[in-house]
Amino acid sequence: MDPNTAGWALVVALFLPLVGAGALTLMPSSMDREIRRAGVAITAVGFALVVAITASFDYSRAGELQFTTDVPWITAIDARFSLGMDGISLPLFFLTSLLTLLCAIYTTKHLPSPGKPKAFLSLMLLLQTGMAGTFVAFDLILFFIFFELTLVPMFFMIGMWGGPRRDYASVKFFLYTLFGSVFMLVAFLAIYFQAGANTWSIMELSTMAPFGSTTFQTWAFLGVFLGFAIKVPVWPFHTWLPDAHTEAPTVGSVLLAGVLLKMGTYGFIRIALPILPDGAARFAPMIGVLAVIGIVYGALCCLAQTDVKRLIAFSSVGHMGFVMLGIAAMNEAGIQAALFGNIAHGIITGMLFFLAGSMHERYHTREIAVIGGGMLKKMPVYGVLFTYVAIASLGLPGLAGFWGEFAAMWAAISPGLGLADSYGGLYLGLVVFAAIGTVLTAGYFLWLIQRVNLGEPPERWADEPLADVQAIEWVSWLPLLALILALGIFPRLVFGVQDAAVTNLVGFLGG
Amino acid sequence: MSPIGPLVLAAFLFSAGVYGVIARRNAVLVLISVELMLNAVNINLVTFQNLLFPGDPAVTGQMFALFIIGVAAAEVGVGLAIVFNMFRNRASVDVDDADLMRW
Amino acid sequence: MQIDFIAILPEIILTVTALLVLAADLALRGDAKQFVNPLAALGTVGAIVATVTLWGSERVTFGTMYVVDDFAVLFKLLFLGTLLAILGISWRYVAENRFFQGEYYFLLLTSFIGMLLMPSSRDLIMLFIALETVSVPAFVMVGMRKRDLYSSESALKFFLLGVLSAALMLFGMSMVYGFTGTTDLVGIAAAISGETASVPLLLGSVMLVLVGFGFKISAVPFHFWAPDTYSGAPIPVAAMLAVASKAAGFAGLAVVAFIAFEPVADVWGPILGVLAVLTMSVGNLIALQQRDLIRLLAYSSVAQAGYILIPFGLARTGPEAAVVNAAAIEAVVFYLIAYAVMNVGAFGVAIAVERRTGLRSIADYAGLSARSPLLAMGMTVFLLSLGGAPLTVGLWAKFAIIEAIAVDITLFGIVLAAFLVVNSVIAFFYYLKVVRTVWMDEAPAGLPKLQPGFNLSAVVVVLMVGTLVLGVLPGLVTDFSSVISIVAAG
Amino acid sequence: MDALLEYAWVVVALPLLSAVLITAVGKQLPGKGSEIGIAALGISWLLAIGIAWETFVNSPIEPLERAVDWSPLGGGFVFELGILVDGLTAVMLLLVTTVSFMVHIYSREYMKGEPRYTYFFAMLGLFTFSMLLLVVANNLLQAVIGWELVGLCSYLLIGFYWEGKSNQDAANKAFLTTKFGDVGLIVGVIVLSAGMFGLTDTPFNIIEINEAAFAGQLSTTTIVLGMLLIFLGCISKSGQMPLHVWLPDAMAGPTPVSALIHAATMVTAGIFLLARLFPVVAQSQAVMATIAIVGVITLFFGGLLALVQDDLKKILAYSTISQLGYMVAAIGVGGYAASIFHLFTHGFFKALLFLGAGSLIHAVHSNNISDMGGMARAMPHTFWTFIVGSLALAGFPLTAGFFSKEEVLAAGDIWAGAGFFTGSLVFWVGLAASFVTTFYMARAVFLIFAGESRSHHPPHESGKLMVGPLMLLAVLSIASGYLLTPMSPEAPNFETWLATPILDEEATFPFTGDGATEASPGTVTGDGVLAGAASPAPLAAAGEDGAVSILHGVPYWNLTKLAMVLVLFFSALFLAWRFYGKGLPERDPTLQMGGFSRALVNKYGFDDAGYRYIVVPVRDKLSAAATYSSNVLIDGVVAGVGRATKHAAVATYRVVDQQVIDGGIHGAAFSAAWWSEKLKRIQSGDVQKYAGVLVAGTILLVLAFAAAR
Amino acid sequence: MTGHDVVFVVVGLLTAGAAVLTVTSKNLMHAALFFAVTLGGIAGVFLTLAADFLALVQIVVYVGAVAVLFMFGLMLTRAPIGREALDGKNRGLAMVVAGGLFVVLTTLLIGAFGDLPTVEVTGPRIDDLGIAIFADWVLPFEVLSMLLLAALIGAIVLARRESGESGEELTVTRIQMAEDRDPDALEGEQAALTGGSGGTGDAEEEHA
Missing domain, CATH: 1.20.120.1200 (NADH-ubiquinone/plastoquinone oxidoreductase chain 6, subunit NuoJ)
Structure with a gap:
């Protein structure tokens, strides 16, 4: 495939899941196993295509858009169907496809009540199109559509296959995120009219930036900020997240943590910063402060959790705080860090949710106190995996979690856009508190490991036969486990791909 | 003659009609009150036509009044039919009995 | 005076159809009576064909009283399309409920004749007559479930409030006439200028004129009839009131506001904007409490009216007026089209569920997904679209409004946008409640599968596909810049 | 002539390879994986010896730096993965591989029959690798990575017996306490590297940082802030007060691990890093003074705590803290070479002592010296080697510990001579602490080996695999000291070994002490002792303009002070013999000194009240929360911090998150519901009310319109 | 005056x-x-x-x-x-x-x-009115006639004695509103619905 001309490949990779979802709905519900296999087949074919795209991507020109498609779409408002992929999009696009495949594999054996694999897989595939589209859409309107498209399937996933409070959680998730995105849409329109170029093209608008008065930029940024910040979620817009995660089915949580949250940070980097650099510069210290509050606060909340899944959910708040800290740095390293943190968090926390889900299936509870320890004894391999991923999540060097966190702090010490002059002290404080957050993070993870993994299993489980990691789990987890290590050791896998694209992007910032 | 007299009369009749619509309990009396309001409008129209715009070849004001009379007749017919129907269903024409649906 | 019969051909076709329906009803007996429905549909299709041929033309007839331009044609197509859909969802409902079918369809067609006249009328008298032609048959149709207490009660409420607001409107019209000496809209606009534009009586009368249309579109505080009437009326009639009659009200409002009262747009604009805020907030907030689906849809349509009023709130006079007002009109038109598609669909599903079971509480929709996947899917799509979810036409409808706001941002516009946003979120709360019930609650044991008839299924499917296709390609209907013709006229 | 240096990375890679291989195939092998570990470390050790030899005989050598661009970091900066081999690296490589190799061999027997035997060797390999990765790092980021991995491995090994709650707690405590220090390290590294922006594309490069600091290209803020923060990392990692609390608890791990942690890896990481960055440290008097004072406090008070311990491993642990205090203090008084020298010798004799302790514990199945006694007869090899180790620790003349500790004291003396108060502090307190050291080691030795056996198990000598390493380490505990003696002032010695182009005699401290004005070379140059070397060059000496230069050279000592050391040694020995020479006294005199003893037993007693009134209730109620409820003042504080954190966490979650933030959302939703409830009442069903409201609304609107202009 | x-x-x-x-x-x-x-x-x-x-x-x-x-x-x-x-x-x-x-x-x-x-x-004179109504106002006039016809038919529909199309007087019915239904009644209704399929139900099956 020639990355300059093979725009079709991206279109196919993007819409294959959607077509697959349609095809699945046509299968009779009674063909339970066949439906699940078809789900794997569809995602596998999609993933194969994504691998082919990744393979033929021209890494020497990673800063430029490749696999582009650009045709008129809604002529009345100048919206275009504009897809493309650069070094920033590629890893996220890849991750989306991979995680969906793994989730489909996982679903062949694990699907919570009320079953209905057809509906579940169809929604998942629909979700995939929405998520993947977000990362390759280069038209604001198209981006918005994909961004919003994810709400509906995720709403149903939580609402139909979720835990006891699924009704509450699903509606909260939906309304919360919707709220932000409507403001975002308003801001997009304001940008469109302010630019006055009759285009929604993200690249063109970035090139034109900065436009409008500072007041305009501030307001527009505020709108965009609300949309993305709720998605990320930035403290204090995070309260939908623990509920959604706690109630969501395993696969839902994995995709939510693995990809959905990334759409928020991606939006910041791809849209908010380059198009509204002045607004971004004004908001950066505030974003930084919120990010660090999120880090410390998320960790504190984790310490107070008694539910494994809820704990992991709160840990996301902290980890995404590091990502936001990178963004708040407004320099190349910060963006790099944020994007890396994105990917790493997607892999690690996705994996943690897989583990939490399987734990729930075995113990039928997620209460730490009820599980009571000794998992390492009952299920040695499982316990080791749990420790491994938890340690990755707390940011240990050599595993994926480290780079995003360290680089974010490193970048924040010397923020771009002249922020270093006016806010140098603030940013130093942010770094210190972020670093303290890492200790708290280590604290709750170790405590979690201690309470779940270590010690002798309590009596109620002593005679309970708990199956260790099963074959299907290995298949769906191994890639993530390997990636955690691979990204930890070879951060270049992501940093290198992104480098040129981030350089371009920071060029738009003018910093 | 000054137009203000008929206009104030019309306003008064109109207001009286509004009063009737809101205060009267019998549905037929409510309908009567509505008719009062429509008649008030007619006074307005005729006043304007004949005092302010007497030369209008299209005779707009009076034509308007005629149309209102026609429409009012249609409304009376339909309105009474509705009231009759309700009366047959519940043996009452009290408007404030009609409160099955609320909130 | 030469009468342009081509221009009023759709109305003529519809009138003839109405009379034929009446005659056929006399001729047919028993179950055969239901075939007046396809007859009416045939006439509607004829009218649609006739209307389509008028696209792009600019015909003025009956003096300057009647204008057929793209604005009018688009609205006529909207009405006729809705009529077709309502005929589709009415067929079995009307037949089974032992209505007087011939009369029902005759009244339905008559009401739509009034609607077809509305966007073309350029005279207050004509507008008034058209409005009454819409209303009077509707009064009767609402009460058509004769032996039902709710039905007769809702007819009474609808009727009383209808004539009351008509009287208020007439009083306003009479004073506008007294002030300007004409009922011709363009003439009125010409007469209102300079110092006359600030006479309190005139401005107050403008408001009174708007009341009649405010009633039709169920804007707060003229909305009271809507929930009570919808829930008592036969559901197809409720659908008609919620969609077609409301659209007609907006058509009339647009014509009056943007043509006759354009010189005082800076007065009615903000006030209508405030009404928009009130309308959507009140509608949405009360809708939150509803447990009856039809009432929920009723309040939701009140709220939707609030959204559609927003562009009116942006109207203004002065240098940017042409651009801003044009964008506003476009937004209104587009929103109405979207609204028709999704709301008729929602009512259609409600008919299918209620007709068989007589149940209409939201709780009765539990497990609809198991009982009829098609209806469940349809309900989901329509409600999500009403909320403004992506990939449905509802999103573009809201988008159009925000776009109209963003054309020239003012503080007031931002406030309106903020209310729109907050209200959209509130609205989702109750839409999702229904969607959740449909998909996630267990159906009560023993309820049979629902098998909606062919017509209704077809209508639901078509509207669902329409909602989704327009959701992906809104360009199919957004590209009609010519509908802003009434702005140019003003 | 640095062919071997190029292969320094192999030394690092082999333990990693061993860890990976053991994990992969260890269980299937006859030796359960231990043979892989021993083989890998053996090769590494030989290679390290070779490297050490090359760097030593050619010293001072030009540092060898080899790096690959490992990953871009954004902004044009790259992260390099590389090696930096100079004398310091070579010393550390030699020390780490030696101890690790010995521990590997020893563990093969010691850990026999333990569960997770294979896993243990894999972890040893990983641990060694992590430390070596830190040691060879050519850049600070790589150092941080190694440093953190060391922390992880210590966590995994201290918590090796994870079935027990106290072991889990100890592991958590070690990880979290050091992780807290890592905050300082990481932020410090970030601050230093930020100072390098604009100067280089590789902002973490150690040589570049050192050169920049020396050339004055780094601002004072960067240096002071960066180094103090990094020193915070050293405080926690190298067991300095007040973050030493994890170290005694870390004895929960298997004894070979204790040896590894306390002798060669982990705790030395902090000292090493300070030495690595000594050119930066040397730029600031404030930093140096801080380091010195922390070191002094630690070396004295840490040592005192060993007096009252019954657990042999705890005695050794506190002695480690104390000895680490010497090393830190030495850095703080400019004794760069002295510090590393002490680190080097200490590594050997402390490893020896721990392994010896392991041997004893293995024999009597108890950690407590009160359960031992009379072991000299049963375990002669262990006895003799343990004696050697103890003498070295106590600084008995002609053992390695003597030479290195005296260097530290000498550094203090010279620094004092240059007019720095901290110099005298280090000297005198260090001297006093040596008395304490001697006393507690003598106490331990007498109680273990003298008198009658108090063991419940008949003691027996350990096997060859355990004794062998003891023997070798005993030899090294003596021999290593001769790398820096006045007997060979001209030959290559430890100081020339450590010298680098920056740390040569040209370099000076950029600040002067109080006594600088009176200072002249003569005042600080003592008369050579022992070999009577003529005017040996001082370790640090006042320069011409009164500035003290960073020097290397032959050792320096003076007779009076030597005499004082000896007097102290023997008096302590005598005292100990009086008390413990005949076995365990009825009442241990160290426990009979009233308030002083109580203070020590209670770890200075500050926490007594806190313990009784705060820690106990809270720990018992929130048992898990008080992870840190040990019984030292600092422990109290740490426990308090932990507790406060926990409370803050619960409060944050319950109040802020669930009430305020989420409550706000709910509040909004609630008020919507409230409005909804009120508003719907307007829809009363009474059509005439509707009509009334309709008309009233119309009137208001009419008024609004009418009044609009 | x-x-x-x-x-x-x-x-x-x-x-x-x-x-x-x-x-x-x-x-x-x-x-x-x-x-x-x-x-x-x-x-x-x-x-x-x-x-x-x-x-x-x-x-x-x-x-x-x-x-x-x-x-x-x-x-x-x-x-x-x-x-x-x-x-x-x-x-x-x-x-x-x-x-x-x-x-x-x-x-x-x-x-x-x-x-x-x-x-x-x-x-105005009466003939002016006559001319105006058929010259200027013919459209509303014609529409009004349609409106009157509709009103007439509508009034008849509503007001005439019920003969319906089935020829029999229907009993007064009430739609069940969500507000005033209790769960027991709901169950009863559902039982009724599932129990007997009325005439309308049969008709539906044919069309389905």
Whole structure:
């Protein structure tokens, strides 16, 4: 495939899941196993295509858009169907496809009540199109559509296959995120009219930036900020997240943590910063402060959790705080860090949710106190995996979690856009508190490991036969486990791909 | 003659009609009150036509009044039919009995 | 005076159809009576064909009283399309409920004749007559479930409030006439200028004129009839009131506001904007409490009216007026089209569920997904679209409004946008409640599968596909810049 | 002539390879994986010896730096993965591989029959690798990575017996306490590297940082802030007060691990890093003074705590803290070479002592010296080697510990001579602490080996695999000291070994002490002792303009002070013999000194009240929360911090998150519901009310319109 | 004040008085009669305003037809209710609203038309009206005819004795509203629904 001309490949990779979802709905519900296999087949074919795209991507020109498609779409408002992929999009696009495949594999054996694999897989595939589209859409309107498209399937996933409070959680998730995105849409329109170029093209608008008065930029940024910040979620817009995660089915949580949250940070980097650099510069210290509050606060909340899944959910708040800290740095390293943190968090926390889900299936509870320890004894391999991923999540060097966190702090010490002059002290404080957050993070993870993994299993489980990691789990987890290590050791896998694209992007910032 | 007299009369009749619509309990009396309001409008129209715009070849004001009379007749017919129907269903024409649906 | 019969051909076709329906009803007996429905549909299709041929033309007839331009044609197509859909969802409902079918369809067609006249009328008298032609048959149709207490009660409420607001409107019209000496809209606009534009009586009368249309579109505080009437009326009639009659009200409002009262747009604009805020907030907030689906849809349509009023709130006079007002009109038109598609669909599903079971509480929709996947899917799509979810036409409808706001941002516009946003979120709360019930609650044991008839299924499917296709390609209907013709006229 | 240096990375890679291989195939092998570990470390050790030899005989050598661009970091900066081999690296490589190799061999027997035997060797390999990765790092980021991995491995090994709650707690405590220090390290590294922006594309490069600091290209803020923060990392990692609390608890791990942690890896990481960055440290008097004072406090008070311990491993642990205090203090008084020298010798004799302790514990199945006694007869090899180790620790003349500790004291003396108060502090307190050291080691030795056996198990000598390493380490505990003696002032010695182009005699401290004005070379140059070397060059000496230069050279000592050391040694020995020479006294005199003893037993007693009134209730109620409820003042504080954190966490979650933030959302939703409830009442069903409201609304609107202009 | 004005004032006061009695009378038939008087008074006003034709129409259509229709309506729907109950509970509201409306309208009217000079009253001739209605107003006229037809048919549909299409009187039914249904009743309904499939149900199956 020639990355300059093979725009079709991206279109196919993007819409294959959607077509697959349609095809699945046509299968009779009674063909339970066949439906699940078809789900794997569809995602596998999609993933194969994504691998082919990744393979033929021209890494020497990673800063430029490749696999582009650009045709008129809604002529009345100048919206275009504009897809493309650069070094920033590629890893996220890849991750989306991979995680969906793994989730489909996982679903062949694990699907919570009320079953209905057809509906579940169809929604998942629909979700995939929405998520993947977000990362390759280069038209604001198209981006918005994909961004919003994810709400509906995720709403149903939580609402139909979720835990006891699924009704509450699903509606909260939906309304919360919707709220932000409507403001975002308003801001997009304001940008469109302010630019006055009759285009929604993200690249063109970035090139034109900065436009409008500072007041305009501030307001527009505020709108965009609300949309993305709720998605990320930035403290204090995070309260939908623990509920959604706690109630969501395993696969839902994995995709939510693995990809959905990334759409928020991606939006910041791809849209908010380059198009509204002045607004971004004004908001950066505030974003930084919120990010660090999120880090410390998320960790504190984790310490107070008694539910494994809820704990992991709160840990996301902290980890995404590091990502936001990178963004708040407004320099190349910060963006790099944020994007890396994105990917790493997607892999690690996705994996943690897989583990939490399987734990729930075995113990039928997620209460730490009820599980009571000794998992390492009952299920040695499982316990080791749990420790491994938890340690990755707390940011240990050599595993994926480290780079995003360290680089974010490193970048924040010397923020771009002249922020270093006016806010140098603030940013130093942010770094210190972020670093303290890492200790708290280590604290709750170790405590979690201690309470779940270590010690002798309590009596109620002593005679309970708990199956260790099963074959299907290995298949769906191994890639993530390997990636955690691979990204930890070879951060270049992501940093290198992104480098040129981030350089371009920071060029738009003018910093 | 000054137009203000008929206009104030019309306003008064109109207001009286509004009063009737809101205060009267019998549905037929409510309908009567509505008719009062429509008649008030007619006074307005005729006043304007004949005092302010007497030369209008299209005779707009009076034509308007005629149309209102026609429409009012249609409304009376339909309105009474509705009231009759309700009366047959519940043996009452009290408007404030009609409160099955609320909130 | 030469009468342009081509221009009023759709109305003529519809009138003839109405009379034929009446005659056929006399001729047919028993179950055969239901075939007046396809007859009416045939006439509607004829009218649609006739209307389509008028696209792009600019015909003025009956003096300057009647204008057929793209604005009018688009609205006529909207009405006729809705009529077709309502005929589709009415067929079995009307037949089974032992209505007087011939009369029902005759009244339905008559009401739509009034609607077809509305966007073309350029005279207050004509507008008034058209409005009454819409209303009077509707009064009767609402009460058509004769032996039902709710039905007769809702007819009474609808009727009383209808004539009351008509009287208020007439009083306003009479004073506008007294002030300007004409009922011709363009003439009125010409007469209102300079110092006359600030006479309190005139401005107050403008408001009174708007009341009649405010009633039709169920804007707060003229909305009271809507929930009570919808829930008592036969559901197809409720659908008609919620969609077609409301659209007609907006058509009339647009014509009056943007043509006759354009010189005082800076007065009615903000006030209508405030009404928009009130309308959507009140509608949405009360809708939150509803447990009856039809009432929920009723309040939701009140709220939707609030959204559609927003562009009116942006109207203004002065240098940017042409651009801003044009964008506003476009937004209104587009929103109405979207609204028709999704709301008729929602009512259609409600008919299918209620007709068989007589149940209409939201709780009765539990497990609809198991009982009829098609209806469940349809309900989901329509409600999500009403909320403004992506990939449905509802999103573009809201988008159009925000776009109209963003054309020239003012503080007031931002406030309106903020209310729109907050209200959209509130609205989702109750839409999702229904969607959740449909998909996630267990159906009560023993309820049979629902098998909606062919017509209704077809209508639901078509509207669902329409909602989704327009959701992906809104360009199919957004590209009609010519509908802003009434702005140019003003 | 640095062919071997190029292969320094192999030394690092082999333990990693061993860890990976053991994990992969260890269980299937006859030796359960231990043979892989021993083989890998053996090769590494030989290679390290070779490297050490090359760097030593050619010293001072030009540092060898080899790096690959490992990953871009954004902004044009790259992260390099590389090696930096100079004398310091070579010393550390030699020390780490030696101890690790010995521990590997020893563990093969010691850990026999333990569960997770294979896993243990894999972890040893990983641990060694992590430390070596830190040691060879050519850049600070790589150092941080190694440093953190060391922390992880210590966590995994201290918590090796994870079935027990106290072991889990100890592991958590070690990880979290050091992780807290890592905050300082990481932020410090970030601050230093930020100072390098604009100067280089590789902002973490150690040589570049050192050169920049020396050339004055780094601002004072960067240096002071960066180094103090990094020193915070050293405080926690190298067991300095007040973050030493994890170290005694870390004895929960298997004894070979204790040896590894306390002798060669982990705790030395902090000292090493300070030495690595000594050119930066040397730029600031404030930093140096801080380091010195922390070191002094630690070396004295840490040592005192060993007096009252019954657990042999705890005695050794506190002695480690104390000895680490010497090393830190030495850095703080400019004794760069002295510090590393002490680190080097200490590594050997402390490893020896721990392994010896392991041997004893293995024999009597108890950690407590009160359960031992009379072991000299049963375990002669262990006895003799343990004696050697103890003498070295106590600084008995002609053992390695003597030479290195005296260097530290000498550094203090010279620094004092240059007019720095901290110099005298280090000297005198260090001297006093040596008395304490001697006393507690003598106490331990007498109680273990003298008198009658108090063991419940008949003691027996350990096997060859355990004794062998003891023997070798005993030899090294003596021999290593001769790398820096006045007997060979001209030959290559430890100081020339450590010298680098920056740390040569040209370099000076950029600040002067109080006594600088009176200072002249003569005042600080003592008369050579022992070999009577003529005017040996001082370790640090006042320069011409009164500035003290960073020097290397032959050792320096003076007779009076030597005499004082000896007097102290023997008096302590005598005292100990009086008390413990005949076995365990009825009442241990160290426990009979009233308030002083109580203070020590209670770890200075500050926490007594806190313990009784705060820690106990809270720990018992929130048992898990008080992870840190040990019984030292600092422990109290740490426990308090932990507790406060926990409370803050619960409060944050319950109040802020669930009430305020989420409550706000709910509040909004609630008020919507409230409005909804009120508003719907307007829809009363009474059509005439509707009509009334309709008309009233119309009137208001009419008024609004009418009044609009 | 001309004689013309005097006549108007007299007729106007008469009309206003009758109107007040129409909406306040405590007797049904009195109210209807006063309504007829009001309509007649309005015809008189039309005459003073020189709208002869309209006055005629007013007499014929309103006094002659509408008022009589109302009286029939009142008599046909004579419910057993007492005199005191003719006014509902909304009288206060009605007072305020109507009073407010009158004040506002009068103020506005006087503000706008109070200073117009007195003019001579001239009305159009009846043939002018005839020409206008078929020249200028033919469209609304035709539509009005359709409207009247619809109203006629609608009124018949609603008002005629129920024969329906099945030829039998239907019992009064109520839609079950969500508000006033209790769970037990719901179960009963569902049982009924699932138990017997009525005639309509069969018809549905055929079409499905």
